[in-house]
Amino acid sequence: MKSTALDLTRTLIEEAFNNGNLEILDEIIHQDYHYRSPESEINGIDELKAFIDDFRTGFPDLNLNIDQQLIDADKTCTCFTFTGTHLGSYMDIPATKQKVKIDGIVVSRFQDNKIIEEWEILDMLSFLKQLKVVPIEM
Numbered sequence: 749m750k751s752t753a754l755d756l757t758r759t760l761i762e763e764a765f766n767n768g769n770l771e772i773l774d775e776i777i778h779q780d781y782h783y784r785s786p787e788s789e790i791n792g793i794d795e796l797k798a799f800i801d802d803f804r805t806g807f808p809d810l811n812l813n814i815d816q817q818l819i820d821a822d823k824t825c826t827c828f829t830f831t832g833t834h835l836g837s838y839m840d841i842p843a844t845k846q847k848v849k850i851d852g853i854v855v856s857r858f859q860d861n862k863i864i865e866e867w868e869i870l871d872m873l874s875f876l877k878q879l880k881v882v883p884i885e886m
Contacts, residue, residue, distance in 0.1 A: 753824045753858050754817055760856075760863060761812045761828065768804055770797045778864035785868040787839075806838025807848075815851075824856045830870070834879055841881055848878040 756776050763769040773793050783790035783799075790796050804810060810832035818825045829851055834844045852870040856863050876882040 753819055753822070753856070756858065756861075756863055757817065757824050757826050757854075757856050758814065761814060761826070764800055765803070765810065765812050768800075770800060773797060773800075776862055778859055778862040780859075780864055781866075782864070783866045783868070785870065787870075787872060802838065805836045806834060806841075806843075807832030808835055809833050822858050824858075826854050826856065828852050828854070841879060844879050844881070846879050848875060850875045850878070 759772060759776055763772045773796060777793050777796060779793070781790070781792055781796060783796065788799070790799055810830065813829045813831070814826060815829055816827040829849065831847070831849045833847050834841070836843050850871045851874075852868060854866055854868040857865040873882070877884055
């Protein structure tokens with residue numbers, strides 16, 4: 749039985765990001781996977797695995813909570829809240845031991861019952877303020 753698009757995005761978030769099960773990506777991510785955000789671009793499963801591993805190294809207690817999901821044709825839109833404690837280097841920022849809580853949104857597109865493309869927006873200003881690497885007041 750084929751997974752639904754919502755199941756695939758939930759699996760990506762819960763298994764890969766929250767639990768660190770990177771092997772699951774081989775089952776749910778298309779070989780031509782492409783990810784874009786204002787800060788980065790990822791091509792392929794191996795780069796995605798490295799991205800998640802780096803994220804989990806920086807925030808070993810990270811949790812992405814799905815707040816809302818919408819689906820339309822071959823795309824889903826997932827609104828989420830990211831929480832975690834910055835205990836390791838991430839984005840060349842040494843561990844600050846700061847707790848963060850940030851909102852984000854990701855649009856995922858599907859092909860052949862796998863995630864092939866994603867666009868993500870994360871509240872990076874709030875993220876950097878909570879890490880205390882940019883001033884709170886600007």
